[in-house]
Amino acid sequence: MMWQIRVHGRAGQGAKTLAHLAAQTAFRAGWQVQAFPEYGPERSGAPLKTYLRISDRPIRIIEAINRPDTVVVLDRTLLRSEAVYQGIGAKTVLLCDCEKTLATKQGESAQGLNAVLLAKNTAGERAVSTVLFGALCRLRIEILRKDEAAHVIMAHFSNKNPEAQIEAFWAGYNAR
Protein backbone atom coordinates (compact mmCIF):
# COMPACT_ATOMS: atom_id res chain seq x y z
CA MET A 1 0.00 0.00 0.00
CA MET A 2 1.33 3.41 -0.88
CA TRP A 3 -0.69 6.63 -0.79
CA GLN A 4 0.96 9.36 -2.84
CA ILE A 5 -0.16 12.92 -2.20
CA ARG A 6 0.98 16.02 -4.06
CA VAL A 7 0.25 19.45 -2.62
CA HIS A 8 0.23 22.56 -4.81
CA GLY A 9 0.31 25.98 -3.28
CA ARG A 10 2.04 29.31 -3.38
CA ALA A 11 5.08 29.96 -1.21
CA GLY A 12 3.80 31.13 2.17
CA GLN A 13 0.41 29.37 1.98
CA GLY A 14 1.39 26.40 4.10
CA ALA A 15 1.84 23.62 1.54
CA LYS A 16 4.87 22.38 3.45
CA THR A 17 3.01 22.68 6.77
CA LEU A 18 0.09 20.66 5.38
CA ALA A 19 2.43 17.88 4.23
CA HIS A 20 4.20 17.89 7.61
CA LEU A 21 0.94 17.78 9.58
CA ALA A 22 -0.27 14.86 7.48
CA ALA A 23 3.12 13.14 7.77
CA GLN A 24 3.11 13.46 11.57
CA THR A 25 -0.48 12.23 11.74
CA ALA A 26 0.22 9.11 9.69
CA PHE A 27 3.52 8.55 11.54
CA ARG A 28 1.72 8.59 14.88
CA ALA A 29 -0.52 5.78 13.69
CA GLY A 30 2.53 3.68 12.78
CA TRP A 31 2.79 4.34 9.04
CA GLN A 32 6.02 4.84 7.13
CA VAL A 33 6.08 8.33 5.63
CA GLN A 34 8.23 10.49 3.40
CA ALA A 35 7.54 14.23 3.04
CA PHE A 36 9.64 16.60 1.00
CA PRO A 37 9.15 19.89 -0.77
CA GLU A 38 10.30 20.75 -4.26
CA TYR A 39 12.95 23.40 -3.73
CA GLY A 40 13.55 26.32 -5.99
CA PRO A 41 14.32 30.01 -5.73
CA GLU A 42 12.45 31.30 -2.68
CA ARG A 43 9.88 33.89 -3.72
CA SER A 44 6.71 34.54 -1.74
CA GLY A 45 3.70 33.69 -3.86
CA ALA A 46 5.55 31.55 -6.39
CA PRO A 47 3.87 28.20 -7.17
CA LEU A 48 5.44 25.28 -5.33
CA LYS A 49 4.82 21.61 -4.72
CA THR A 50 5.32 19.36 -1.73
CA TYR A 51 5.14 15.60 -1.77
CA LEU A 52 3.95 13.08 0.76
CA ARG A 53 4.12 9.31 0.56
CA ILE A 54 2.50 7.06 3.18
CA SER A 55 3.19 3.35 3.10
CA ASP A 56 3.10 0.21 5.18
CA ARG A 57 6.79 -0.46 4.44
CA PRO A 58 9.99 1.65 4.26
CA ILE A 59 10.02 4.15 1.40
CA ARG A 60 13.20 4.18 -0.65
CA ILE A 61 12.15 5.81 -3.90
CA ILE A 62 13.49 9.34 -4.18
CA GLU A 63 11.69 10.74 -7.19
CA ALA A 64 8.96 13.36 -7.21
CA ILE A 65 5.35 12.16 -7.17
CA ASN A 66 4.52 11.96 -10.83
CA ARG A 67 1.43 9.72 -10.52
CA PRO A 68 -0.43 11.05 -7.47
CA ASP A 69 -3.39 9.34 -5.82
CA THR A 70 -4.42 12.66 -4.33
CA VAL A 71 -3.69 16.22 -5.41
CA VAL A 72 -4.36 19.04 -2.94
CA VAL A 73 -4.56 22.56 -4.34
CA LEU A 74 -4.35 25.41 -1.83
CA ASP A 75 -4.90 28.25 -4.25
CA ARG A 76 -7.67 28.28 -6.84
CA THR A 77 -5.62 30.36 -9.26
CA LEU A 78 -3.35 27.33 -9.60
CA LEU A 79 -6.22 25.31 -11.12
CA ARG A 80 -5.23 26.97 -14.38
CA SER A 81 -1.74 25.56 -14.08
CA GLU A 82 -0.82 22.44 -16.04
CA ALA A 83 1.43 21.23 -13.22
CA VAL A 84 -1.65 20.45 -11.08
CA TYR A 85 -2.90 17.89 -13.61
CA GLN A 86 0.46 16.28 -14.39
CA GLY A 87 0.22 12.49 -14.12
CA ILE A 88 -3.31 12.37 -12.72
CA GLY A 89 -5.45 9.36 -13.59
CA ALA A 90 -9.12 8.42 -13.40
CA LYS A 91 -8.77 7.49 -9.74
CA THR A 92 -6.83 10.57 -8.66
CA VAL A 93 -8.75 12.68 -6.18
CA LEU A 94 -8.31 16.41 -6.69
CA LEU A 95 -8.98 18.28 -3.47
CA CYS A 96 -9.12 22.00 -4.02
CA ASP A 97 -10.11 25.34 -2.61
CA CYS A 98 -13.04 26.08 -4.90
CA GLU A 99 -16.83 25.83 -5.07
CA LYS A 100 -18.35 22.47 -5.96
CA THR A 101 -19.43 23.77 -9.38
CA LEU A 102 -15.88 24.75 -10.25
CA ALA A 103 -14.61 21.43 -8.92
CA THR A 104 -16.85 19.40 -11.19
CA LYS A 105 -15.33 21.19 -14.19
CA GLN A 106 -11.99 19.66 -13.21
CA GLY A 107 -13.35 16.13 -13.50
CA GLU A 108 -15.45 13.59 -11.65
CA SER A 109 -13.00 12.91 -8.87
CA ALA A 110 -12.55 16.58 -7.98
CA GLN A 111 -13.77 17.63 -4.55
CA GLY A 112 -14.18 21.34 -4.03
CA LEU A 113 -14.68 23.05 -0.73
CA ASN A 114 -14.63 26.75 -0.11
CA ALA A 115 -11.54 26.52 2.03
CA VAL A 116 -10.82 30.25 2.10
CA LEU A 117 -14.29 30.99 3.45
CA LEU A 118 -14.09 28.15 5.97
CA ALA A 119 -10.69 29.43 7.08
CA LYS A 120 -11.97 33.01 7.43
CA ASN A 121 -14.83 31.74 9.58
CA THR A 122 -12.46 29.87 11.91
CA ALA A 123 -8.73 30.60 12.34
CA GLY A 124 -8.44 33.28 9.68
CA GLU A 125 -7.64 33.37 5.99
CA ARG A 126 -4.15 31.98 6.47
CA ALA A 127 -5.55 28.70 7.80
CA VAL A 128 -6.54 27.41 4.33
CA SER A 129 -3.93 24.67 4.65
CA THR A 130 -5.43 23.51 7.95
CA VAL A 131 -8.91 23.39 6.40
CA LEU A 132 -7.61 21.33 3.49
CA PHE A 133 -5.68 19.12 5.92
CA GLY A 134 -9.05 18.35 7.53
CA ALA A 135 -10.53 17.49 4.15
CA LEU A 136 -7.50 15.31 3.34
CA CYS A 137 -7.89 13.36 6.60
CA ARG A 138 -11.52 12.70 5.69
CA LEU A 139 -10.43 10.93 2.48
CA ARG A 140 -8.67 8.07 4.31
CA ILE A 141 -9.79 8.08 7.94
CA GLU A 142 -8.02 4.80 8.69
CA ILE A 143 -4.63 6.35 7.78
CA LEU A 144 -5.05 9.96 8.85
CA ARG A 145 -6.95 9.53 12.12
CA LYS A 146 -8.76 12.56 13.41
CA ASP A 147 -7.61 12.10 17.03
CA GLU A 148 -3.96 11.94 15.92
CA ALA A 149 -4.51 14.92 13.62
CA ALA A 150 -5.91 16.98 16.49
CA HIS A 151 -2.92 16.07 18.62
CA VAL A 152 -0.50 17.07 15.85
CA ILE A 153 -2.28 20.41 15.31
CA MET A 154 -2.21 21.21 19.02
CA ALA A 155 1.54 20.50 19.12
CA HIS A 156 2.35 22.34 15.89
CA PHE A 157 0.41 25.50 16.69
CA SER A 158 1.07 25.29 20.44
CA ASN A 159 1.62 29.03 20.91
CA LYS A 160 -0.42 30.24 17.92
CA ASN A 161 -4.03 29.79 19.03
CA PRO A 162 -4.27 26.05 18.36
CA GLU A 163 -7.98 25.90 19.27
CA ALA A 164 -8.82 28.07 16.26
CA GLN A 165 -6.72 25.78 14.06
CA ILE A 166 -8.64 22.79 15.40
CA GLU A 167 -11.85 24.55 14.40
CA ALA A 168 -10.43 25.13 10.92
CA PHE A 169 -9.50 21.46 10.77
CA TRP A 170 -13.05 20.35 11.63
CA ALA A 171 -14.49 22.80 9.11
CA GLY A 172 -12.49 21.03 6.40
CA TYR A 173 -13.13 17.57 7.81
CA ASN A 174 -16.90 18.07 7.83
CA ALA A 175 -17.12 20.11 4.64
CA ARG A 176 -18.92 17.52 2.54
Next chain:
Amino acid sequence: MNKRNIKLLTGAEAAVEALRQINPEVMAAYPITPQTPIIEGYAKLVAARKVSTEYLRVESEHSALAACIGAAASGARSVTATASQGLAYMNELLGVASGMRLAIMMNVVTRALSAPINIHGDHSDIMATRDLGWIQLFSENATEVYENNLLGLRLAERARLPVMVAQDGFITSHALVNSKILPDEIAREFVGDYHPDSTLLDWQKPHSFGAGELPGTFFETALERERALNDVNKYFNEIGKELAHYTQANIEAVEWTGDPNAPTVIVSLGAVAGLVKEFIENNQTDNQIAAVKIRQYRPFPDRQLRQSLGKAKTVVTIDRCISYGARPPLLSDICSALNPTPIEIWSYVAGLGGREMKMEHLEHIARDLKMGAQSFNYFQ
Protein backbone atom coordinates in the same frame (compact mmCIF):
# COMPACT_ATOMS: atom_id res chain seq x y z
CA MET B 1 17.81 -5.78 22.24
CA ASN B 2 16.27 -3.33 19.86
CA LYS B 3 16.29 -0.11 21.80
CA ARG B 4 15.96 2.31 18.94
CA ASN B 5 13.37 5.02 19.06
CA ILE B 6 11.55 5.77 15.83
CA LYS B 7 11.34 9.50 15.14
CA LEU B 8 10.14 11.46 12.17
CA LEU B 9 13.27 13.34 11.08
CA THR B 10 14.95 14.83 8.05
CA GLY B 11 18.54 13.83 7.31
CA ALA B 12 19.68 17.19 8.62
CA GLU B 13 17.70 16.69 11.84
CA ALA B 14 19.16 13.20 12.20
CA ALA B 15 22.65 14.75 12.09
CA VAL B 16 21.60 17.29 14.73
CA GLU B 17 20.21 14.51 16.91
CA ALA B 18 23.55 12.63 16.78
CA LEU B 19 25.51 15.83 17.44
CA ARG B 20 23.27 16.65 20.41
CA GLN B 21 24.05 13.26 21.93
CA ILE B 22 27.77 13.62 21.17
CA ASN B 23 27.80 17.16 22.61
CA PRO B 24 31.17 18.10 21.07
CA GLU B 25 33.29 20.74 22.77
CA VAL B 26 33.52 22.93 19.67
CA MET B 27 31.36 23.48 16.61
CA ALA B 28 32.55 26.03 14.06
CA ALA B 29 30.41 26.62 10.99
CA TYR B 30 29.31 28.97 8.26
CA PRO B 31 25.87 28.54 6.67
CA ILE B 32 25.40 27.22 3.13
CA THR B 33 22.44 25.50 1.44
CA PRO B 34 21.58 22.65 1.97
CA GLN B 35 23.66 22.32 5.16
CA THR B 36 21.84 25.19 6.95
CA PRO B 37 19.26 23.11 8.87
CA ILE B 38 22.12 21.27 10.59
CA ILE B 39 23.93 24.31 11.94
CA GLU B 40 20.66 26.17 12.57
CA GLY B 41 19.24 23.20 14.47
CA TYR B 42 22.42 22.88 16.49
CA ALA B 43 22.57 26.62 17.23
CA LYS B 44 19.06 26.34 18.72
CA LEU B 45 20.28 23.57 21.04
CA VAL B 46 23.21 25.75 22.10
CA ALA B 47 20.88 28.71 22.72
CA ALA B 48 18.53 26.51 24.77
CA ARG B 49 21.55 25.15 26.70
CA LYS B 50 20.66 21.60 25.75
CA VAL B 51 24.36 21.13 24.90
CA SER B 52 27.50 22.71 26.30
CA THR B 53 29.31 23.14 22.96
CA GLU B 54 31.25 26.31 22.23
CA TYR B 55 29.59 27.41 18.99
CA LEU B 56 31.77 29.53 16.72
CA ARG B 57 29.86 31.31 14.00
CA VAL B 58 32.85 32.18 11.88
CA GLU B 59 33.09 34.37 8.78
CA SER B 60 33.75 31.64 6.20
CA GLU B 61 34.13 27.91 5.70
CA HIS B 62 37.89 28.33 5.53
CA SER B 63 37.77 29.84 9.01
CA ALA B 64 35.36 27.14 10.20
CA LEU B 65 37.85 24.41 9.39
CA ALA B 66 40.76 26.53 10.68
CA ALA B 67 38.92 26.89 14.01
CA CYS B 68 38.26 23.13 14.12
CA ILE B 69 41.93 22.43 13.40
CA GLY B 70 43.02 24.68 16.27
CA ALA B 71 40.42 23.26 18.62
CA ALA B 72 41.15 19.63 17.69
CA ALA B 73 44.89 20.15 18.09
CA SER B 74 44.13 21.49 21.57
CA GLY B 75 42.36 18.23 22.34
CA ALA B 76 38.73 19.32 21.92
CA ARG B 77 36.15 17.19 20.15
CA SER B 78 35.45 19.43 17.16
CA VAL B 79 32.81 19.31 14.45
CA THR B 80 31.66 21.34 11.46
CA ALA B 81 29.28 20.97 8.53
CA THR B 82 29.26 22.31 5.00
CA ALA B 83 28.35 21.74 1.34
CA SER B 84 29.39 22.59 -2.19
CA GLN B 85 31.32 25.87 -2.48
CA GLY B 86 31.86 25.81 1.28
CA LEU B 87 33.67 22.49 1.04
CA ALA B 88 35.61 23.77 -1.96
CA TYR B 89 36.60 26.83 0.05
CA MET B 90 37.90 24.55 2.83
CA ASN B 91 40.00 22.62 0.37
CA GLU B 92 43.28 24.25 1.31
CA LEU B 93 42.87 23.10 4.92
CA LEU B 94 41.47 19.63 4.31
CA GLY B 95 44.91 18.09 3.85
CA VAL B 96 46.18 20.06 6.84
CA ALA B 97 43.53 18.48 9.08
CA SER B 98 44.39 14.94 7.96
CA GLY B 99 48.14 15.60 7.81
CA MET B 100 48.10 16.88 11.38
CA ARG B 101 46.10 13.73 12.22
CA LEU B 102 43.19 15.57 13.81
CA ALA B 103 39.92 13.74 14.50
CA ILE B 104 37.55 16.42 13.22
CA MET B 105 34.05 15.37 12.13
CA MET B 106 32.32 17.17 9.27
CA ASN B 107 28.80 16.60 7.98
CA VAL B 108 28.76 17.19 4.22
CA VAL B 109 25.35 17.73 2.65
CA THR B 110 26.40 17.01 -0.90
CA ARG B 111 25.57 19.56 -3.57
CA ALA B 112 26.63 20.50 -7.08
CA LEU B 113 29.61 22.79 -7.60
CA SER B 114 29.37 26.10 -9.46
CA ALA B 115 29.24 27.21 -12.25
CA PRO B 116 26.43 27.39 -13.24
CA ILE B 117 25.30 28.03 -9.68
CA ASN B 118 22.92 25.32 -8.48
CA ILE B 119 21.79 24.62 -4.93
CA HIS B 120 20.72 21.03 -5.57
CA GLY B 121 22.34 17.72 -4.82
CA ASP B 122 25.05 15.69 -6.50
CA HIS B 123 28.43 14.37 -5.37
CA SER B 124 30.77 16.80 -7.17
CA ASP B 125 31.73 18.62 -3.97
CA ILE B 126 32.73 15.63 -1.86
CA MET B 127 34.31 13.73 -4.76
CA ALA B 128 36.69 16.62 -5.34
CA THR B 129 38.05 16.03 -1.83
CA ARG B 130 38.22 12.24 -1.87
CA ASP B 131 41.99 11.87 -1.88
CA LEU B 132 42.93 14.28 0.89
CA GLY B 133 43.25 11.82 3.75
CA TRP B 134 39.75 12.07 5.24
CA ILE B 135 37.59 9.09 6.10
CA GLN B 136 34.39 9.37 4.01
CA LEU B 137 31.12 7.68 4.96
CA PHE B 138 28.06 7.89 2.69
CA SER B 139 24.53 7.68 4.09
CA GLU B 140 21.62 6.02 2.31
CA ASN B 141 18.96 7.69 4.48
CA ALA B 142 18.43 9.71 7.66
CA THR B 143 18.94 6.67 9.92
CA GLU B 144 22.35 6.13 8.34
CA VAL B 145 23.19 9.82 8.72
CA TYR B 146 22.58 9.37 12.42
CA GLU B 147 24.55 6.13 12.67
CA ASN B 148 27.41 7.43 10.53
CA ASN B 149 27.82 10.43 12.84
CA LEU B 150 28.30 8.16 15.87
CA LEU B 151 30.41 5.66 13.94
CA GLY B 152 32.40 8.35 12.11
CA LEU B 153 33.40 10.07 15.31
CA ARG B 154 34.69 6.80 16.78
CA LEU B 155 36.59 5.92 13.59
CA ALA B 156 38.13 9.38 13.45
CA GLU B 157 39.28 9.29 17.05
CA ARG B 158 40.60 5.75 16.71
CA ALA B 159 42.53 6.46 13.50
CA ARG B 160 43.40 10.05 14.44
CA LEU B 161 42.09 11.23 11.12
CA PRO B 162 39.23 13.54 10.19
CA VAL B 163 35.94 12.16 8.85
CA MET B 164 33.27 13.40 6.47
CA VAL B 165 29.73 12.06 6.88
CA ALA B 166 27.91 12.58 3.60
CA GLN B 167 24.20 12.79 2.92
CA ASP B 168 22.54 13.72 -0.37
CA GLY B 169 21.46 17.35 -0.45
CA PHE B 170 17.65 17.78 -0.25
CA ILE B 171 16.82 14.14 -1.10
CA THR B 172 18.11 13.08 2.31
CA SER B 173 18.75 16.34 4.13
CA HIS B 174 15.27 17.85 3.65
CA ALA B 175 12.99 14.81 3.41
CA LEU B 176 11.06 13.90 6.55
CA VAL B 177 11.18 10.12 7.07
CA ASN B 178 10.85 7.49 9.82
CA SER B 179 14.31 7.38 11.41
CA LYS B 180 15.82 5.10 14.03
CA ILE B 181 17.62 6.84 16.86
CA LEU B 182 19.33 5.32 19.90
CA PRO B 183 18.43 6.54 23.38
CA ASP B 184 20.80 9.25 24.70
CA GLU B 185 22.48 7.09 27.32
CA ILE B 186 23.28 4.33 24.82
CA ALA B 187 24.59 6.74 22.20
CA ARG B 188 26.77 8.43 24.83
CA GLU B 189 28.05 5.12 26.10
CA PHE B 190 28.96 4.15 22.53
CA VAL B 191 30.71 7.44 21.80
CA GLY B 192 32.51 7.65 25.17
CA ASP B 193 34.85 10.38 26.33
CA TYR B 194 37.65 11.74 24.21
CA HIS B 195 41.20 11.62 25.55
CA PRO B 196 43.67 12.23 22.72
CA ASP B 197 47.25 10.95 23.30
CA SER B 198 48.85 14.27 22.60
CA THR B 199 47.53 17.79 22.51
CA LEU B 200 48.87 21.23 21.91
CA LEU B 201 47.96 22.28 25.45
CA ASP B 202 49.59 19.38 27.27
CA TRP B 203 52.40 21.17 29.14
CA GLN B 204 53.72 17.92 30.64
CA LYS B 205 54.30 16.32 27.25
CA PRO B 206 54.91 19.15 24.79
CA HIS B 207 54.40 18.34 21.09
CA SER B 208 54.83 20.24 17.87
CA PHE B 209 51.81 20.30 15.56
CA GLY B 210 52.04 21.13 11.90
CA ALA B 211 55.83 21.27 11.78
CA GLY B 212 57.62 21.62 8.44
CA GLU B 213 59.19 18.50 6.99
CA LEU B 214 61.84 18.39 4.30
CA PRO B 215 62.53 15.65 1.72
CA GLY B 216 64.30 13.62 4.40
CA THR B 217 61.08 12.74 6.31
CA PHE B 218 58.06 14.05 4.35
CA PHE B 219 57.68 10.81 2.36
CA GLU B 220 57.59 8.67 5.53
CA THR B 221 55.02 10.95 7.17
CA ALA B 222 52.84 10.72 4.06
CA LEU B 223 53.03 6.92 4.20
CA GLU B 224 52.10 6.97 7.88
CA ARG B 225 48.94 8.87 7.01
CA GLU B 226 48.21 6.41 4.21
CA ARG B 227 48.60 3.43 6.57
CA ALA B 228 46.49 5.10 9.24
CA LEU B 229 43.70 5.65 6.71
CA ASN B 230 43.86 2.06 5.46
CA ASP B 231 43.62 0.82 9.04
CA VAL B 232 40.11 2.27 9.11
CA ASN B 233 38.98 -0.81 7.12
CA LYS B 234 39.75 -2.85 10.21
CA TYR B 235 38.25 -0.36 12.66
CA PHE B 236 35.04 -0.13 10.64
CA ASN B 237 34.40 -3.86 11.10
CA GLU B 238 35.16 -3.70 14.79
CA ILE B 239 33.37 -0.47 15.73
CA GLY B 240 30.59 -1.09 13.19
CA LYS B 241 29.84 -4.40 14.93
CA GLU B 242 29.80 -2.63 18.27
CA LEU B 243 27.27 -0.10 16.97
CA ALA B 244 25.25 -2.85 15.25
CA HIS B 245 24.92 -4.53 18.64
CA TYR B 246 22.88 -1.52 19.75
CA THR B 247 21.05 -0.81 16.50
CA GLN B 248 20.33 -4.47 15.74
CA ALA B 249 20.87 -3.73 12.06
CA ASN B 250 23.90 -4.59 9.94
CA ILE B 251 26.46 -1.85 9.59
CA GLU B 252 28.83 -2.80 6.79
CA ALA B 253 31.41 -0.87 4.79
CA VAL B 254 30.21 -2.80 1.72
CA GLU B 255 26.60 -3.96 1.80
CA TRP B 256 25.16 -6.59 -0.52
CA THR B 257 21.49 -6.84 -1.53
CA GLY B 258 19.99 -9.62 -3.64
CA ASP B 259 21.02 -13.02 -4.95
CA PRO B 260 24.63 -13.86 -3.97
CA ASN B 261 25.14 -15.48 -7.38
CA ALA B 262 23.63 -12.71 -9.52
CA PRO B 263 25.74 -12.25 -12.67
CA THR B 264 25.27 -8.48 -12.58
CA VAL B 265 25.96 -6.15 -9.65
CA ILE B 266 25.02 -2.47 -9.50
CA VAL B 267 27.40 -0.47 -7.30
CA SER B 268 26.33 2.90 -5.89
CA LEU B 269 26.58 5.35 -2.99
CA GLY B 270 24.20 7.32 -0.79
CA ALA B 271 20.51 7.82 -1.57
CA VAL B 272 20.82 6.20 -5.02
CA ALA B 273 21.84 2.99 -3.28
CA GLY B 274 18.45 2.97 -1.55
CA LEU B 275 16.71 3.32 -4.90
CA VAL B 276 18.78 0.44 -6.32
CA LYS B 277 17.92 -1.77 -3.32
CA GLU B 278 14.24 -1.00 -3.82
CA PHE B 279 14.60 -1.98 -7.48
CA ILE B 280 16.36 -5.27 -6.66
CA GLU B 281 13.95 -6.30 -3.91
CA ASN B 282 10.70 -5.33 -5.55
CA ASN B 283 11.11 -5.89 -9.24
CA GLN B 284 11.28 -8.99 -11.35
CA THR B 285 15.00 -9.06 -11.98
CA ASP B 286 14.95 -12.90 -11.82
CA ASN B 287 17.96 -12.94 -9.51
CA GLN B 288 20.01 -11.60 -12.40
CA ILE B 289 20.92 -8.34 -10.67
CA ALA B 290 22.25 -7.68 -7.18
CA ALA B 291 23.32 -4.43 -5.53
CA VAL B 292 26.37 -3.29 -3.64
CA LYS B 293 26.23 -0.18 -1.52
CA ILE B 294 29.51 1.40 -0.53
CA ARG B 295 29.08 3.05 2.86
CA GLN B 296 32.76 3.57 3.55
CA TYR B 297 34.07 5.29 0.42
CA ARG B 298 37.43 6.35 1.90
CA PRO B 299 39.45 4.37 2.57
CA PHE B 300 38.11 2.61 -0.52
CA PRO B 301 37.29 -0.97 0.53
CA ASP B 302 39.25 -2.62 -2.34
CA ARG B 303 39.65 -6.02 -0.78
CA GLN B 304 36.01 -6.40 0.26
CA LEU B 305 34.87 -5.27 -3.18
CA ARG B 306 37.16 -7.75 -4.93
CA GLN B 307 35.59 -10.46 -2.82
CA SER B 308 31.99 -9.46 -3.33
CA LEU B 309 32.25 -8.52 -7.02
CA GLY B 310 34.71 -11.25 -7.99
CA LYS B 311 32.08 -13.69 -9.28
CA ALA B 312 30.10 -11.16 -11.29
CA LYS B 313 30.05 -11.08 -15.09
CA THR B 314 29.09 -7.43 -15.28
CA VAL B 315 29.49 -4.64 -12.75
CA VAL B 316 27.50 -1.44 -13.22
CA THR B 317 28.49 1.76 -11.42
CA ILE B 318 26.23 4.75 -10.84
CA ASP B 319 28.04 8.02 -10.14
CA ARG B 320 26.44 11.34 -9.13
CA CYS B 321 29.45 13.19 -10.43
CA ILE B 322 31.46 13.78 -13.56
CA SER B 323 35.24 13.82 -13.49
CA TYR B 324 35.76 16.30 -16.27
CA GLY B 325 38.18 14.84 -18.78
CA ALA B 326 38.38 11.42 -17.09
CA ARG B 327 36.17 8.51 -15.99
CA PRO B 328 33.76 9.23 -13.09
CA PRO B 329 35.16 8.62 -9.56
CA LEU B 330 33.26 5.50 -8.51
CA LEU B 331 33.90 3.85 -11.87
CA SER B 332 37.63 4.63 -11.65
CA ASP B 333 37.83 3.27 -8.13
CA ILE B 334 35.97 0.08 -9.05
CA CYS B 335 38.17 -0.44 -12.12
CA SER B 336 41.33 -0.06 -10.08
CA ALA B 337 40.02 -2.27 -7.26
CA LEU B 338 39.17 -5.10 -9.69
CA ASN B 339 42.20 -4.74 -11.93
CA PRO B 340 43.15 -7.09 -13.57
CA THR B 341 39.71 -8.51 -14.34
CA PRO B 342 37.67 -10.16 -17.09
CA ILE B 343 34.54 -8.51 -15.58
CA GLU B 344 32.79 -6.09 -17.89
CA ILE B 345 32.34 -2.73 -16.16
CA TRP B 346 29.61 -0.31 -17.21
CA SER B 347 29.16 3.22 -15.98
CA TYR B 348 26.13 5.45 -15.68
CA VAL B 349 26.00 8.99 -14.33
CA ALA B 350 22.83 10.22 -12.60
CA GLY B 351 21.36 13.08 -10.65
CA LEU B 352 23.68 15.94 -11.57
CA GLY B 353 22.58 19.25 -10.05
CA GLY B 354 19.50 17.68 -8.47
CA ARG B 355 18.18 15.95 -11.62
CA GLU B 356 15.58 13.41 -10.58
CA MET B 357 16.70 9.81 -10.20
CA LYS B 358 13.83 7.51 -11.05
CA MET B 359 12.98 3.85 -10.88
CA GLU B 360 12.53 3.91 -14.65
CA HIS B 361 16.25 4.66 -15.00
CA LEU B 362 17.03 1.36 -13.32
CA GLU B 363 14.49 -0.40 -15.51
CA HIS B 364 16.38 1.09 -18.43
CA ILE B 365 19.66 -0.34 -17.11
CA ALA B 366 18.00 -3.75 -16.77
CA ARG B 367 16.88 -3.52 -20.41
CA ASP B 368 20.40 -2.53 -21.50
CA LEU B 369 21.75 -5.54 -19.63
CA LYS B 370 19.30 -7.87 -21.37
CA MET B 371 20.31 -6.45 -24.74
CA GLY B 372 23.98 -6.73 -23.79
CA ALA B 373 24.82 -3.15 -24.70
CA GLN B 374 24.69 0.23 -23.01
CA SER B 375 22.29 2.49 -24.85
CA PHE B 376 23.18 5.60 -22.85
CA ASN B 377 25.55 6.81 -20.13
CA TYR B 378 23.66 9.66 -18.56
CA PHE B 379 20.29 9.57 -16.77
CA GLN B 380 19.28 12.91 -18.20
